[in-house]
Amino acid sequence: MQLFVKGLRLKKHSISITLEALGVNMGVIHPDISKAQTLPSNYYTDEKLYLQLLEKFPRSWNFIGLESMLDEKTIVPVSIGEIPMLLTKQDSQIHCVSNVCTHRGMLLCQESKSTSSITCPYHGRMFSLDGKMKHMPKFSEVKNFPADTDNLPNAKVVNWHGLLFANLSSDDLFEEYIESVESRMSFLDFSKLNRDSGLDRLHELSANWMLYVDNYLEGFHIPYVHKDLNSVIDYSNYETEVFENAVLQIGYAIDDEECFDIPSNHQDYGKKIAAYYWWIFPNLMLNFYPWGLSINVVLPQGISLTKIAYYGLILDKSKLGLGAGGDLDTVEDEDQWIVESCDKGMNSPLYQRGRYSPSMEQGVHHFHRLLTE
Ligand code: FES
Numbered sequence: 001m002q003l004f005v006k007g008l009r010l011k012k013h014s015i016s017i018t019l020e021a022l023g024v025n026m027g028v029i030h031p032d033i034s035k036a037q038t039l040p041s042n043y044y045t046d047e048k049l050y051l052q053l054l055e056k057f058p059r060s061w062n063f064i065g066l067e068s069m070l071d072e073k074t075i076v077p078v079s080i081g082e083i084p085m086l087l088t089k090q091d092s093q094i095h096c097v098s099n100v101c102t103h104r105g106m107l108l109c110q111e112s113k114s115t116s117s118i119t120c121p122y123h124g125r126m127f128s129l130d131g132k133m134k135h136m137p138k139f140s141e142v143k144n145f146p147a148d149t150d151n152l153p154n155a156k157v158v159n160w161h162g163l164l165f166a167n168l169s170s171d172d173l174f175e176e177y178i179e180s181v182e183s184r185m186s187f188l189d190f191s192k193l194n195r196d197s198g199l200d201r202l203h204e205l206s207a208n209w210m211l212y213v214d215n216y217l218e219g220f221h222i223p224y225v226h227k228d229l230n231s232v233i234d235y236s237n238y239e240t241e242v243f244e245n246a247v248l249q250i251g252y253a254i255d256d257e258e259c260f261d262i263p264s265n266h267q268d269y270g271k272k273i274a275a276y277y278w279w280i281f282p283n284l285m286l287n288f289y290p291w292g293l294s295i296n297v298v299l300p301q302g303i304s305l306t307k308i309a310y311y312g313l314i315l316d317k318s319k320l321g322l323g324a325g326g327d328l329d330t331v332e333d334e335d336q337w338i339v340e341s342c343d344k345g346m347n348s349p350l351y352q353r354g355r356y357s358p359s360m361e362q363g364v365h366h367f368h369r370l371l372t373e
């Protein structure tokens with residue numbers, strides 16, 4: 001058995017070399033979905049590719065938390081891709097600074113706390129909450145110290161209706177990043193969104209983060225995987241819209257199930273929309289239901305290890321638990337079983353890559369195009 005499996009692995013390797021020799025790039029996703037093949041399995045199993053793809057995170061805007069998580073003088077460890085960062089608040093200003101000490105690289109803070117400064121637990125280097133180095137013991141003889149490089153590097157931070165976003169390196173305008181969501185969801189009163197920490201969840205799953213995103217980006221699986229959800233939404237009318245850096249899926253309510261009250265000047269007026277499922281590249285999901293907003297953040301922790309952080313912001317508590325946004329815990333469990341099973345499938349030498357359904361998997365196709373661009 002062992003030899004058989006090893007033989008297949010060798011064969012898989014030689015297939016890939018042959019295609020490359022022919023000039024076929026295994027990573028390219030054909031822009032025409034009817035001709036395209038899905039992402040090759042090694043994208044989910046190869047450590048080098050995993051790290052390369054994570055480099056896309058700091059080049060984009062990243063959701064890093066909620067304003068309501070931060071009291072004055074608090075520090076909260078967060079991450080951009082796998083880059084450890086700290087969210088801080090001082091004099092009403094929110095900062096996102098590196099969580100790595102500029103002395104010898106110690107992680108500065110591993111859990112949220114109230115404090116007026118950041119002190120390294122290794123040799124006591126102290127920083128203000130905006131990342132400036134303030135004090136270092138036993139360094140009085142050190143020449144040219146402190147320099148700018150002794151401060152903690154900073155990310156740009158934007159506060160969008162209480163949702164905090166950070167960007168480490170790109171010049172992309174935040175307004176352009178959020179534009180599709182902002183304009184479509186403008187009929188909601190964002191100022192009334194209130195966090196309910198009882199809706200917070202932190203799930204951990206043994207699967208590659210991209211499999212979680214793939215699964216999110218199609219409603220194709222709903223009748224097979226989510227029997228209860230399927231009973232409240234109209235699968236035959238499920239819609240997917242693709243934007244430059246985002247995908248919107250719309251679930252319609254059946255019969256008298258809960259739906260949005262959409263004003264007459266909105267493009268969706270008259271439609272019985274039960275849920276707007278937004279995904280923004282690379283790892284943010286904003287699920288709008290008549291009760292409010294469920295935020296899911298996909299946090300890669302390793303090639304086959306992912307955390308999913310859930311936050312809930314309420315608009316109308318009386319609608320909580322109803323319709324498509326009702327039993328989110330059950331839907332999450334059902335999805336996790338699928339995603340973890342696909343992770344095992346990706347490691348089989350008998351699977352290389354698949355094809356897309358042009359009517360049901362436009363979102364997955366778009367994600368794979370953005371990943372391999
Ligand atoms: S590593 Fe932080 S003070 Fe030494």
Ligand SMILES: [Fe+2]
Nearest residue numbers: 215225226335
């Ligand atoms: Fe699902």
